[in-house]
Amino acid sequence: MTLAPDSALPAAFELEAEHAEVIRATLPLVGARIDDITPLFYRKLFTAHPELLRDRFNRGNQQQGAQQRALAASIATYATHLVDPALPHPRELLSRIGHKHASLGVTAAEYRIVHEHLFAAIVEVLGAETVTAAVAAWDRVYWLMATTLIDFEQSLYAGAGVEAGDVFRETRVVQRIDDPSGVAVFVVESADAERSLPEFVPGQYVSVGADLPDGARQLRQYSLTNRSGGGRLAFAVRKVVAEAGTPAGEVSTWLHDTVGVGDRLQITLPFGDLTIDPAATTPLVLISAGIGITPMAGILEYLAAESPARPVLILHADRSATTHPLRERVTDLIAGLGNAETHAWYEEDLTGLMDLAGIELPADADYYLCGGSGFLQSVRTQLNAAGISGNRVHFELFAPNDWLLD
Secondary structure, eight states, X not given: OOOOOGGGSOGGGSOOHHHHHHHHHHHHHHHHXXXXXXXXXXXXXXXXXXXXXXXXXXXXXXXXXXXXXXXXXXXXXHHHHHHOTTSOOOHHHHHHHXXXXXXXXXXXXXXXXXXXXXXXXXXXXXXXXXXXXXXXXHHHHHHHHHHHXXXXXXXXXXXXXXXXXXXXXXXXXXXXXXXXXXXXXXXXXXXXXXXXXXXXXXXXXXXXXXXOTTXXXXXXXXXXXXXXXXXXXXXXXOOOOOBTXXXXXXXXXXXXXXXXXXXXXXXXXXXXXXXXXXXXXXXXXXXXXXXXXXXXXXXXXHHHHHOXXXXXXXXXXXXXXXXXXXXXXXXXXXXXXXXXXXXXXXXXXXXXXXXXXXXXXOTTSEEEEESOHHHHHXXXXXXXXXXXXXXXXXXXXSSSOGGGTO
């Protein structure tokens, strides 16, 4: 489910002329100080609500500053569209945020908490005199965006048949597969015999809750790699190792090192908007890098079982053939498709980075991308140069880097 097209947006979500004028005038000022505003906001937020950092927000992203930039850029992107409706509507950005919020169990009350501490940070950084006239306009922008997301997230909860935020389920690991690439695949089913896990759309993900040794309950999202049905969900996890400037993955390490068959896991209901239309027959182009192949694997599982004749082009980039996640399984799935073509680029094996210049890209296909922000930027640039319409390109990120893309 995605947000409605521009024409379906209610008039109440339009920015009043007097507020639009103030936003145009102050966008450069807010943008220039955003790297001061957002860290202060999070310090205020976590001082008042330490449980949010412990149990809700990704501590690794907080250390790197990724979450701060994501929040700031999403609000700025939304504000920019409000003052210039001729610009592309940030529909996909809002849809990604809404699905991720639903997968974390975010509720309307939390938007008020964010509002309180965000605006306190704005006033402190820019000064009360400077922002007096601007506060009302920016407050209006915030609540227009918040209301859009709250309504959308409520529709996601309703579609899942649950109350707002009631998305966590107790599961039991029934299988663990250690892939040659180093990725671990966990297959889970409901721990409640009277309530099975729901079906899902190819390309969706779940959040996994990890009860860490220090008492924190951290959440991470992992794409589903199996085909819907049978009451089982499978997701693949790459262990994130510490590198320069990047901490080790708390949840991925916990899953790899401590979770096996018979253990219990808390996961959420499936969400995510990088999904295919099962009823469609248009060609598909699946483009991924590294662990970004996981939603593509789930899509291929569906195609192999339900629509093996649908044309599909699979393009993947990785460090090497040995680090290519789920390579053997994906190869088997592709072999069962009647109209599939695949190409791989391995940086360490002299085939280099993904280059689409020599690939015949169908103009009538739907394109699905998943990978790091640099990879997605490169591929989107190449698709644009090849004349592929932007409204046919859909993507997923495993980190809050929308600020680099939209």
